[in-house]
Amino acid sequence: MRVREDYRTLNGTEKASILLLSLGEEYTAKILEQLDEDEILILSQTMSNLGKVSSSVIERLFIEFAESMTSTSSLVGTMDSTERLLAKVLGKDKVDNIMEEIRGPAGRTMWEKLSNVNEDILANYLQKEYPQTVAVVLSKITPEHAARVLALLPEGFAMEVVMRMLRMEAVQKDVLDDVERTLRTEFMTNLARTSRRDSHEIMAEIFNNLERSVETKFMGSLEERNPDAAEKIRSLMFTFEDLGRLDPSAIQTIIRSADKEKLPIALKGASDAMKDLFFSNMSERAAKIMKEDMGAMGPVRLKDVEEAQGHLVGVAKDLADRGEITIVTSKDEDELIY
Numbered sequence: 001m002r003v004r005e006d007y008r009t010l011n012g013t014e015k016a017s018i019l020l021l022s023l024g025e026e027y028t029a030k031i032l033e034q035l036d037e038d039e040i041l042i043l044s045q046t047m048s049n050l051g052k053v054s055s056s057v058i059e060r061l062f063i064e065f066a067e068s069m070t071s072t073s074s075l076v077g078t079m080d081s082t083e084r085l086l087a088k089v090l091g092k093d094k095v096d097n098i099m100e101e102i103r104g105p106a107g108r109t110m111w112e113k114l115s116n117v118n119e120d121i122l123a124n125y126l127q128k129e130y131p132q133t134v135a136v137v138l139s140k141i142t143p144e145h146a147a148r149v150l151a152l153l154p155e156g157f158a159m160e161v162v163m164r165m166l167r168m169e170a171v172q173k174d175v176l177d178d179v180e181r182t183l184r185t186e187f188m189t190n191l192a193r194t195s196r197r198d199s200h201e202i203m204a205e206i207f208n209n210l211e212r213s214v215e216t217k218f219m220g221s222l223e224e225r226n227p228d229a230a231e232k233i234r235s236l237m238f239t240f241e242d243l244g245r246l247d248p249s250a251i252q253t254i255i256r257s258a259d260k261e262k263l264p265i266a267l268k269g270a271s272d273a274m275k276d277l278f279f280s281n282m283s284e285r286a287a288k289i290m291k292e293d294m295g296a297m298g299p300v301r302l303k304d305v306e307e308a309q310g311h312l313v314g315v316a317k318d319l320a321d322r323g324e325i326t327i328v329t330s331k332d333e334d335e336l337i338y
């Protein structure tokens with residue numbers, strides 16, 4: 001687990017989260033009672049992803065808040081510790097809802113969450129429901145996602161859903177609440193267990209974590225034996241080079257979230273275009289310091305560069321899972337046009 005040791009890299013939410021965790025559950029609970037649910041959600045998300053914080057950072061933080069530090073032991077923010085803390089001030093239903101927001105899928109409302117559920121999984125679930133229920137669900141999620149789900153339903157069942165949607169008037173609130181409650185208790189909470197992942201997707205993730213020389217060897221052999229499978233796996237993979245296709249705000253988010261020691265190593269072995277992309281999304285002073293650090297580190301082992309670049313890819317995927325950035329894998333269909 002990475003230890004946070006550079007106080008300067010912390011943003012306001014991270015500082016608040018460290019402060020709350022270091023106060024202990026009793027005092028933190030009293031503070032959380034004064035916050036609204038959105039504020040609690042934001043802090044909870046940050047706490048659960050905080051990891052280990054060094055004692056020097058805790059000391060600096062308390063100095064900033066003009067308070068005395070009574071203990072400088074390290075602390076760890078995890079899903080479990082955050083859930084226990086929330087349970088002291090909120091009811092079980094509210095805690096479950098907040099933790100569900102943190103764990104994903106991304107989205108603030110149930111319908112936003114459903115729009116981020118894989119269409120195969122959602123279609124597999126909905127085809128066992130009443131057509132009227134499916135009509136309500138498809139009318140609430142995004143049209144693009146609804147279209148993909150509808151195309152995967154059995155033809156006769158899909159047409160029945162279409163007819164129900166055409167005849168559907170305004171859905172009564174109690175009916176909508178009932179459908180949402182059923183989805184939350186019977187589907188969303190069991191999503192991780194019921195998910196059926198495509199074998200190509202699994203292999204793409206494995207290939208993403210191979211050393212580049214090993215990945216190249218395996219991919220070459222696979223192209224000879226099964227070129228279709230190789231192409232599908234390649235389209236699902238997200239590599240360091242794919243970071244160059246992200247928008248500036250996503251790159252800036254990655255820079256803020258990445259390990260500050262790994263970032264210059266990753267860029268040391270990057271193309272000039274990739275270096276320019278990252279430097280252009282830093283402040284002029286930060287970019288200057290980064291370039292100086294890269295120049296001072298001398299030769300770097302290829303293995304270390306690949307590990308650092310893999311770290312940035314992992315950061316991007318984690319941010320995408322939390323809905324903070326959007327990444328694309330298809331080299332053609334999902335290409336962003338400006």
